[in-house]
Structure formats: C-alpha cells, structure tokens
Amino acid sequence: MAAQCAQESIYNLLPRLEEKPVKPPRYVGVTAPLADTVTGSGKAIHLTGNRPSVKSEVAKNKAQWKTMGPAKAAVPSPKNFLQKHSKEPKLPARKKEQDSKKLPALSVPRRTDHPVMGIQSKKNFINTNAVAAITGLPKKPQPIYVDRRQGDKYLLETSGLVPKYIKKKDYGVTPKYVTRRNEEMKKAQKEYEAGILEHLKKRAMKQLSDEERRSLLQGLKKNWEEAYREFQGLSVEIDTIPKKIYKEKLESQMKQLEHDIEVIEKHKVIYIANE
Secondary structure, eight states, X not given: OTTTSOOOOXXXXXXXXXXXOOOOOOOOOTTOOSOEEEOTTSOEEEOOOOOHHHHHHHHHHHHHTSSXXXXXXXXXXXXXXXXXXXSSOOOOOOOHHHHHSOOXXXXXXXXXXXXXXXXXXXXXXXXXXXXXXXXXXXXXXXXXXXXXXXXXXXXXXXXXXXXXXXXXXXXXXXXXXXXXXXXXXXXXXXXXXXXHHHHHHHTTEEEOOHHHHHHHHHHHHHHHHHHHHHHHTSOSOOOSHHHHHHXXXXXXXXXXXXXXHHHHHHOSOOEEEOO
16 A cells, blocks of 8 residues: 555645647648548548649659650660670680690691602512412311200300319419418417406316316216116006106106207317316
8 A cells, every 4th residue: 555655755745837748740641632621511521632742743753754765864876786696705815825735646647648659569469368378277166156956156165164264273272361361260269269268267267178078978978878777667657646756857857968968069168167
C-alpha cells in the first residue's frame, strides 16, 4: 500500500503551469485531392485533381522526351556502325622470343625440297634375287593347331600346349622371396618360443622332457587298458544299482584317459607348473 501512494514533498504545494502538447503540421501527400466540398446533406465530396507542383513536374519530364531520347544526349554518328568481328577477343602480339625459336625438324620432306637426281646403281637385282632364292633355306611352316576337324587354326606357340616353360633355367627353383619369407617365419617362430620360455621361467613353469612325456603317455595307455579290461569283465546284465554306478565310473574314467592321451599326443611341448 505504501508503494502505491506518492511520496509527500513540499514541492508538490507549488503551483505549476500546464504545458499543452504541440501538434506537428499535418502531412499532405503529393497526389492528395485539392479540397473537400460539403453538400447540404452534410456529406463531404472529394474533388479529384492534383496540385500544381505535380502538374509542372509531369510536364517538365514529358518535355524532355519529345524527341528521340533525352534532349542533351549525344546522337551516335552513322559512321561508327557495328562492324563484323569487332567484338571478338583479339590475341596479344607475338613476342620476339617465340619468333626466334627454331621449328623442330620434320620427319617428312618439305614441299620445297627436291630429291637428289642422277644417282644410279649398277647392282643387278634380278641375278641377286635369283641367287638368294636358290641358295636360301626354305621357310619352315609355322606350327599351328586345330581345335576340331573342321575348326579354325591357331598358333601353337602361344596356346600353352608347348612345354617351353619346363626348359627354363630357373624352372623348379624356389623363388627368392619365398625362401626369404620362410626364413623370416622361422626367425619369428624362434623369437616367439624364446619369449614363451622366458615368460614361463618367470612364472616358474617347467617344460616336460621327451622321456617324461613318453613315460607319461605309456602310463596313461596302461591305465586305459586296465580300465578297459575291467569294463570287459562286467556282467552282461546289470540289474543292481552298484553295478550300474561302477559301469558309469569306468566309462567316465576311460573317456578322461582317452582325452588326456589325445592332448599329449597332439602337443609335443608341454609345460607343468611347479607347485
């Protein structure tokens, strides 16, 4: 409530002069009507017509176009008419450096060149050709092959039927890039094995020797034979629960032994953790 009330001040008791707002002059357009006429019925009629300034401006603009174009514009001369190829781009003048360059030698004679006249040869071409035909070796027929009885003829050399590749010097020799690649693979395998050995040494792993591996494999096979012999000694009819349990035990034991034997035979290098 206190915010809405005006604050009390001694200046509010002084008399003040009322200031009347000043209105701007009324805007009158260029094409506005001349005046409004009020009839007896009280209706206003707008009279059509423009102001004198508009009429004078229109007349001034019309006066300039009474001739062909503005009055002060220069009329082109009839001698300066548009000529043929006048608007095409022109190439720059040729430099002297380009003129001084010599033209390349032509492989064909020029039009102004004349052949050498008066040179005659005393060679008897008839006798020379006859001697060459008599003493020359006959041409060997080119080897060809035909795909069928009435088929087309093809060259035999490019057909792949002639065993000319096996007669090469380097035929059957291992390429250098293959040997280099094999050496790199062997080197990488050795480095890998050396890294594994070092890693296993750090983890205190022991590699199983060949003799130990062979003896272990023989012992597993012996155990399997004993389990198999016991399995073969079971009765044909298993009618009690202990017999059934004993049979399942032998089957699982034989299956485990077979798995261990297969693993040891598959891997030649075996590591054992030291307990």
